[in-house]
Amino acid sequence: MKVYLETEHLFLRPLTPADAEAVFLWGSDPEVNKYMIYPLYHDVADVRAWLESRNPDDPDVYDEGIVLKSTGELIGSGGLTWHPERNAWEIGYNLRRDQWGHGYTGEMIQALMAHIQKTRPVEAIDGVFASENTKSRRVMEKLGMEYMRDTEFTKTDGSQTFPAMYYRRNLHQPASVCLICDRIDKIQQHLNPYFVRELETGYVVIGDHQRFEGYTLLLCKEHATELSQLAPKFRQAFLRDMAMTAEAVENAFHPDKINYELLGNGKGRHMHWHIFPRRAGDTPLPGPVWQVDDMYAGQNIPTLEKLNELRERVGAELDRLMK
């Protein structure tokens, strides 16, 4: 997409074939190209051909020219590309070697994220870089991204394969995009009467409907769809917090069995645990809770007095388990 943006040190603008000479300065630099997926340029005519082949109106590709305000020079290019299969925007960039180390890449990505968010949700940003490329690792960490897993990539000409690292940051979403993020906002503003306790990775809340007495939820602090989208340490802690929430419900209500269910909600499918205390005969047929047709009946909305009692019972058990 064509973008015109100004940041503290930079202008971002579309690249055109007239930029070929400037792009060639970094496109032909073996140091800049070392960990890039595409091969080194040896001829400025190839750069021009590449620039002419691009579709500047592709809505899923924000790959902009980076101009240094103080000199007016084009010093690099980069941006974000939409990956629907991961529900994420992947970052990519090239910067002329004499401009490294000033934080320009992070400045460019932040500005583009803010720009894209005006018209589309940015639920996560991803980055893949060669493991030995510590400069890119620092860029990712400054953007708040976390290590997810090891991977690898091969240059498009097949000349080299690099061990690589996959980094990600899941982003909080506006209320209009995600019901779970909206509820978390309300908790933070002390406006959610169902809120019980904040844990390291999530918020414990009492279920809106109490068809199954003691029904409790754990809302993940990260706006993410799958466990695989959580950084390993956070994922471990999230599973531990889920087990602790369930144990608190178990201690508070002494059911015959707990049901644990990790569901998503809305367009972003923000994951959250449903913890259902179950008792023999509490559904017409043995099986999951969703068979009942009175789950959302008005009579199952707890009174404020009942809600406070449930919050206290679960909260007291959580306090005990967290000691």
Ligand SMILES: [Zn+2]
């Ligand atoms: Zn969300």
